[in-house]
Amino acid sequence: MRSFLKTKTAIALALSVTAGTASADGHSGVEVLHWWTSGGEAAALNVLKDDLEAQGIGWTDMPVAGGGGEQAMTVLRARVTAGNAPTAVQGLGFDIIDWANQGALANLNEVAAAEGWDDVVPAALQQFAKVDGAWVSAPVNVHSTNWVWANKAVLDANGIAAPTTWEEFESALATLQAAGITPIAHGGQAWQDTTVFDGVAMSVLGIDGYRAAFVDMDESVLGGADMVEVFNRMAVIRANVDDNFSGRDWNLATAMVINGEAGFQMMGDWAKGEFINAGKVPGEDFLCFRFPGTQDQVTFNADQFMMFDQGGAVSEQQAALASAILSPTFQSAFNVVKGSVPARTDVSDEAFDACGKQGMADLAAAASSDNLIGSVAHGHANPASVKNAIYDVVTAHFNGEFDSETAAAELVDAVSIAQ
């Protein structure tokens, strides 16, 4: 605790040192550190930028792509240490809580109260935007990760209906295997392996087991017989990917489904953008459905913008940015492009396609029935250290280093070291 306080003072100090150097941008506008550099994402951010500029607030862009935000987080670390924190920073899950605990974030309660965020943002998401009763970041969207994407033509040709149980799924895989089609398109990167693991674990453990294992880190569940079954199912999936999966980027795996080289891909809702870009129509060319056995649950991750304390109260520009982010028009415009669903539940689903509409309905249903829970793979179930420890075990097992029993035992060990 003492060291914690010391860090807090250190940061306060750093921030006060900054005032002279960094506020050059701070007064006239916002500096935004983010990793959304692809065309579609940038187009979506431009909506935000134009909105602010209409209010006379300048936008200083600080893009740092790479590793799903890891690179940007390193830069953030350097910027905060230097006492030169950007005004707003794209952030995910536990990273936000960590920064809030360091006392580095500004309190947005005023604007949140004025706009009634408490009522429209699902509680499971508020957990990552509100720390110790203070709103510290503005959620942009909710991605859900337990989706399966399928090529409809391939499924139809082989007489497969969208599977709803693990057994159906297994037999569908066998059918495709027999037909000489790669059953599952997958990219062998730790985060992708674990994205699949999210869905598999949910299907075996159920919402309570998932929470006990990954949120409460209960060792009896982490190393239990059910976890061995989770790894057994992972092994089945491993047996149904092609030989060349290792290191493949997720969008190349999606392309395999689009081209009909593969039947299924387990990936978050951002995969939809790839289908749409390729001119495919949801429900006609491709199908989206929840991972078999997780129809009622939604594992999610959410992009947010953390507002860094610029010395005392939240700045006018930060408040304006936060309110622009939460505005229903931006929420709708952005999420239609991104494939995710709005972070507030009161946005009209009119502009969304079939998958988007289903996503919004699922989210609302899961949120109201306590079936909405953070994704392990995307840093919304446990802190970065634990997340990566789970990555290590999942990816080692997926690459054949451990058998299922060893993997479950290793999981207990790795999580305990990481805490």
Place this chain on the structure above:
Amino acid sequence: MSIASQDTAIRTGRVTRMLIYLVLLLFALFYMLPLYVMVVNSVKPLDEITGGGMMNLPQVLTFEPWAKAWSSAQIGVEPTGLSPYFWNSIKMVVPAVAISTVLGALNGYVLTKWRFKYDTIVFGLILFACFIPFQIVLIPMAKMLGLMGLAGTTSGLVLVHVVYGVGFTTLYFRNYYAVFPTELIRAAQIDGAGFFRIFWRILLPSSGPIAVVSIIWQFTNIWNDFLFGASFAGADSQPMTVALNNLVQASHGVKEYNVHFAGAILAALPTLLVYIVAGRYFVRGLMAGSVKG
């Protein structure tokens, strides 16, 4: 300098020579391979690349990807291409190379011609600094830059690159000056020439080759640096490598490989140019000093 460039006295037979040429040629192909892949794919339309055949020559030749990478590719919110970042890199690299080279030359001069007690320990300390892994200095460096008010500025980046480059430049100049005849210095001293005058009049005029080595080394390392550039630059001073990374690492949407390759070559052009133009002096400079240890 004391070491003359000379051809070997070894004589070889005809068959051996043929074999030697063959081996040299094969390795030349090996070294050219990645560049070939990059160049060939940077002038193809995207569908030719995704259609397979990365080694094939383009069926349709296009320079569109180059134009796009330079001036209209998506780097951040604005589709600016790499061009603004190119100048940021130049503004950082030129002073950093100049300062670290001058410091290295002066250090080398002192350490060889103005020896003092414990000078080898001082040199050892400077040299060992070359081996520090950059990942561990990020956080303390950020703190120092913040304290000095240099966070997020080009000057801050210049400082960082000077600090972690001066070990190498000192090493090069020291080894070069070590074989420079000390008698000349003594004679000049007797004539009443001072510290800087000797450096300026006697050592500097013959430092060309090693200055080339030092400049090439520093230019390449600083131009190619990503970690420091990403961490310590501000929004308006991000170097080219950071922009290239944003272009290549974008995680969503269609990957325009041809644009990526064109951008990669554009980002590498200055260093390639330096190697091609100054390459011959490079070996000469190495020959004249640094391999004498």
Place this chain on the structure above:
Amino acid sequence: MANTANADFKTRLQTWLPKLVLSPSLALMLVFVYGFIIFSVYLSFTDSRLLPSFGWVGLENYSKLWRLSHWETSIMNMGVFAFLYIGICTFLGLSLAIFLDQKIRGEGFIRTIYLYPMALSFIVTGTAWKWFLDPGIGLENVMQSWGWTSFEFDWIKNSDFAIYTVVLAAVWQTSGFVMAMFLAGLRGIDNEILKAAQMDGASNWNLYRRIIIPQLRPAFLSAFVILSHLAIKTFDLVIALTGGGPGRATELPATFMYSYTFSRNQMGIGAASATIMLMTIAAIMIPYLYAELREKK
């Protein structure tokens, strides 16, 4: 009187000037290198996670570190990588230098081709290498499409072999530079001794083995220093080529350290691994520097 004082001041200035000139560099080193090393070693004994914090935890980070199978993998990889990389680069560099030293036509051109990889960062060449090594689109595919259907080259996808693809790309980048160093060394050898030995009827093989190569000792040592520092710092290459995969099969200490310090918010463990790395570097470099610098006296 004034004149002597002035002269006196001048002489004193002349004796202090060299040290004065050296002092900025030395000061920079003491703060930005040695100060930071001490800071980092200190952090390895603290409970630092997201940012440095100063709660003392003793050796806990080190004991955690050695319980991580992942750390052992990266140490093992470092051993394999450094041994092969330094060995192959030295052998290849020396061989190519000897070949290029045989009054070769177009030497300058060939030399430039051998040297240019050093000018490119792996952010640039990483993708090209990744493609080339990928069995689906790279060498394997090309060979098979040329009719050699049994050709297989899938090392990058194979946990046991992936580290060798990292070696291959690393050798590609630096062996030309090592070649230049050896070539420079060869050009400095006195031809008179060679001619005398030739008179005595020594074969080329023996000339190289007994006379030339032993004289290249300084070049060997310089190459060793440059190569070992590059080996230890190898980071971009792994990130660009394999991302540490398949699984964690190509993780190296530098990537390990980065990931614990920055991605995993376990700065204490990251600092502990950095400390071990630094000690290893020191254990290799200090004897070398000592031997080298003592000779100069």
